[in-house]
Amino acid sequence: MRILLIEDDESLADGITTALRHQGHAVDHAGTGREGIALALAARPDLIILDLGLPDQDGIETLGVLRHRGVDSTVMILTARDQLSAKVQGLDAGADDYLTKPFAVDELLARLRALERRSGASRSAEIQVGNVVINTASHEVLLNGEAVKLSRREFSLLRALAERPGHILSREQLEDKLYSWGEEVASNTVDVHIHNLRKKIYPEFIQTIRGVGYKLGPGR
Amino acid sequence: MRILLIEDDESLADGITTALRHQGHAVDHAGTGREGIALALAARPDLIILDLGLPDQDGIETLGVLRHRGVDSTVMILTARDQLSAKVQGLDAGADDYLTKPFAVDELLARLRALERRSGASRSAEIQVGNVVINTASHEVLLNGEAVKLSRREFSLLRALAERPGHILSREQLEDKLYSWGEEVASNTVDVHIHNLRKKIYPEFIQTIRGVGYKLGPGR
DNA sequence: GGGGAAATTAAGGCAAACTTAAGATTCCGG
DNA sequence: CCGGAATCTTAAGTTTGCCTTAATTTCCCC
Structure with missing residues (x-):
């Protein structure tokens, strides 16, 4: 699966990228919303993991731009535990799932498999x-x-x-x-x-x- | 949308049922896994909300039986926040999404909208x-x-x-x-x-x- | 019946796919 | 941090199937 990770925290991004590559996925990484949009349009990933706490522009806004530009990839957003309203906004803005930080990488991987299936044929792993x-x-x-x-x-x-x-x-x-x-x-x-x-x-x-x-x- | 709720905690079940009906959904409620399976086969719901902490049998097992019997409804599981392994198991057993307890009803509703949106499309070639x-x-x-x-x-x-x-x-x-x-x-x-x-x-x-x-x- | 259009046939050539093996790289245990 | 094993990539040689060509025959309509 081709995955785009939009995350500004370098060390977190590295950890996620490594784990995903280990699972055999192709991972592109963007450090800003702007860069993320560019990569999404160029690489057409199957899945986008988007951190809502980005420096250059609001994550929700980034998501909006992506959907507006016709990017229909599955989107999982990352958000802080207490930002409930942000989560709800995110889901309504076109995200498919979210994960609250901090999270275990295993959990992220399991969620991805679930998302993968939802759009694919099989119902189980x-x-x-x-x-x-x-x-x-x-x-x-x-x-x-x-x-x-x-x-x-x-x-x-x-x-x-x-x-x-x-x-x-x-x-x-x-x-x-x-x-x-x-x-x-x-x-x-x-x-x-x-x-x-x-x-x-x-x-x-x-x-x-x-x-x-x-x-x-x-x-x- | 027709929704089946499998949840043993009466007061929680009542709250969810009320909120869902308020949104215009048809809700069936089962208090045990066994009852849930029977209702799922009879009512063919679009969505099943399944609590993993059921009294009569393990929630994962219930999910397994459902999938085995050919129930292909979307399934959202409810689980306690610290039960990471249970979540992972659940997702791999064929659940589409999960929600950790406690959760706000608004959050549940937003998730449902996201799930609903995903299950459209796919035209024949x-x-x-x-x-x-x-x-x-x-x-x-x-x-x-x-x-x-x-x-x-x-x-x-x-x-x-x-x-x-x-x-x-x-x-x-x-x-x-x-x-x-x-x-x-x-x-x-x-x-x-x-x-x-x-x-x-x-x-x-x-x-x-x-x-x-x-x-x-x-x-x- | 004649002429042009379409159908038929077979073979040569070529690009796509397969196979193999060697060198490069990554992974993992100590 | 190192060395061996597993895996990955590259590239060259081989095979295979298909496409095109073109010559010949048949068909149709005037």
Whole structure:
């Protein structure tokens, strides 16, 4: 998943970024509302995490601008515990969820998974496609009940495809989900990971649409 | 919206019920998990508010049973502030959101609006012409329910014609749809692809208007 | 029956995708 | 903080499938 973090506190931002990357997400970071808007328009993230206590402009205002410009990404706002009215405003201004500071990173991650699901197909942390079960919380993948060991990138790739089984994702779209701004790849990395995934699962599970991209197929 | 509240604390339940009804929602109330499951199956609510601290059975378990029985309503769970692991479990078990107790009723209402807004959209990417179904998302084409394997150009051609069934498109117009500027083609390519399409589907599906172009015909 | 339009056919060429392996990088335990 | 293991990226070589071309045949309308 591609995530944009708009947060001025450097150390907090670093912590969140690291945790998210560890989960296999592509993370872009903006330190101000203005910068955040620019990045949101350029990178088209799946999710935006927005701190309401920004220095250059009000967080709510930033959110308003984003929605006005047609950014329809899911938005989670971060706010201080006692700012109830701000939370309510935020939700009504187009945020999808909020988290009160301070929070545990595990909680943030769990919330993200919930949000991810709300817009996607599956209702629980498990996505099933054919005889393959993908657990987005534990990062476990089962093929006919047996565990398959995947690396981080392999898992991210599989998750991206599994969010909408049957839907085709181009190489470019897949790269966008895996790599943040500034760490783009310039090779056939995606091809290679797809190849390795096919070896670990089974070849027909991931189908190639020549000239278009890849999609998950039906069970064998 | 039809809402099911599963909450054992009578006075809290009364307060929430009143507030929700005030907003124009239909509210059912269950005091136990067992009762909640029965009501969920009977009433098919749009939203379920589930307290994790239930007397007769664990709230997480209740949620599991609901999802297992195919209840796909949006679920918001209520939990005590310090029960982090419970929240995380709940979200991963298929809840869409949670709220920590104690909370202000305004906050609950704002959350509901956010949830409501999210569950809209998603239009189908399918075009149907006669007994042929064209799925633009998966590039799948079904003839009487059976998959027909098309190449990229064949698919583009078919989609172009299917966008306006019955309308006549000239070769030139079709070429414009298939080829971007700078890669024009100088032969009877379109004819050839049309021919191959007819072989894969059935000849009468694509009709020739002599001297003008092609159009999609009615089912066989 | 004649001429132009459309259909048919087959083959060569080319770009997309696959495979492999080596070098770079990251991760993790001590 | 270091060294080995796992993983990731790059790039080159190979394979594959498709697209285009063009020559030939069939069809339709005047």
